[in-house]
Amino acid sequence: MRVAAFASGSSGNVTLISTPEGALLYDAGLPQRAILAQCVALGVTMDQLHGIVVSHEHTDHITSAVALAKRYNIPLVATAGTLQALHVPDTVATMVCCAGRALQLGPFTLLPVRVSHDAREPVGMSIRAAGSSVTIATDLGDWDDALLEACSDADLVVIESNHEREHLMQCGYSASLKQRIASRTGHLDNVQAGNFLAALAADGKTRTAWLAHLSQEANTAAVALRSVTAVLRYHQREALYRSIIALPRQKTIVWGEAQRSVQLNLWAE
Numbered sequence: 001m002r003v004a005a006f007a008s009g010s011s012g013n014v015t016l017i018s019t020p021e022g023a024l025l026y027d028a029g030l031p032q033r034a035i036l037a038q039c040v041a042l043g044v045t046m047d048q049l050h051g052i053v054v055s056h057e058h059t060d061h062i063t064s065a066v067a068l069a070k071r072y073n074i075p076l077v078a079t080a081g082t083l084q085a086l087h088v089p090d091t092v093a094t095m096v097c098c099a100g101r102a103l104q105l106g107p108f109t110l111l112p113v114r115v116s117h118d119a120r121e122p123v124g125m126s127i128r129a130a131g132s133s134v135t136i137a138t139d140l141g142d143w144d145d146a147l148l149e150a151c152s153d154a155d156l157v158v159i160e161s162n163h164e165r166e167h168l169m170q171c172g173y174s175a176s177l178k179q180r181i182a183s184r185t186g187h188l189d190n191v192q193a194g195n196f197l198a199a200l201a202a203d204g205k206t207r208t209a210w211l212a213h214l215s216q217e218a219n220t221a222a223v224a225l226r227s228v229t230a231v232l233r234y235h236q237r238e239a240l241y242r243s244i245i246a247l248p249r250q251k252t253i254v255w256g257e258a259q260r261s262v263q264l265n266l267w268a269e
């Protein structure tokens with residue numbers, strides 16, 4: 001299984017997961033042209049997609065979801081609440097997923113997990129195929145045991161590491177926006193992400209971690225990596241992560257062969 005993040009953060013989120021037997025998109029928060037170009041660059045055509053999974057209805061996750069599903073006749077996969085919020089036209093095929101219930105989509109076994117976020121029915125997801133497994137959880141204000149469980153067999157964990165608490169408090173956002181982001185239904189900060197990864201590593205399994213959905217105003221890749229690594233070091237769990245990468249806003253990072261992450265130069269400058 002190959003996992004490719006095209007973009008991550010409040011200006012767009014798209015991940016392509018592919019195997020020789022087919023592919024799926026997880027969120028489609030970029031213009032169609034950008035998504036198509038990245039897929040083609042990775043050798044994946046739209047007719048190989050078994051579905052477009054939508055985590056929740058916020059704009060940075062859905063920009064092209066309905067349009068791509070309609071244009072290429074690809075089913076949209078989301079919770080009932082998310083599908084309702086998306087106002088999907090009748091001409092688009094949909095598959096309803098539900099937290100805690102596994103769903104088969106081509107070669108992929110999907111297991112959605114409820115997350116705490118201010119959307120209708122948001123989920124994260126464990127995706128398994130071809131003997132490996134990735135769990136993606138972005139846009140959540142808190143984590144719980146269900147999310148740890150959803151990551152238990154993940155080789156790659158994509159976890160939100162949105163902001164550094166102190167930077168958020170000092171940035172130019174309004175008081176109400178800061179409060180929303182820092183709330184239990186907002187976004188995970190770096191220390192929360194670090195604590196999550198430390199708790200996950202208690203099982204002794206070695207994994208790769210991608211830090212996702214970094215805030216443009218209240219985080220940087222260097223700050224996120226420093227904070228998360230410091231928490232892991234404190235809990236003596238740093239060695240259990242093969243590598244930890246902070247996802248760039250718009251650059252393609254690919255995980256796959258030999259469980260290594262590489263950055264590909266697929267975006268035109």
Ligand SMILES: [Zn+2]
Nearest residue numbers: 010058060139
């Ligand atoms: Zn988002």
Ligand SMILES: [Zn+2]
Nearest residue numbers: 056058117139
């Ligand atoms: Zn959101």
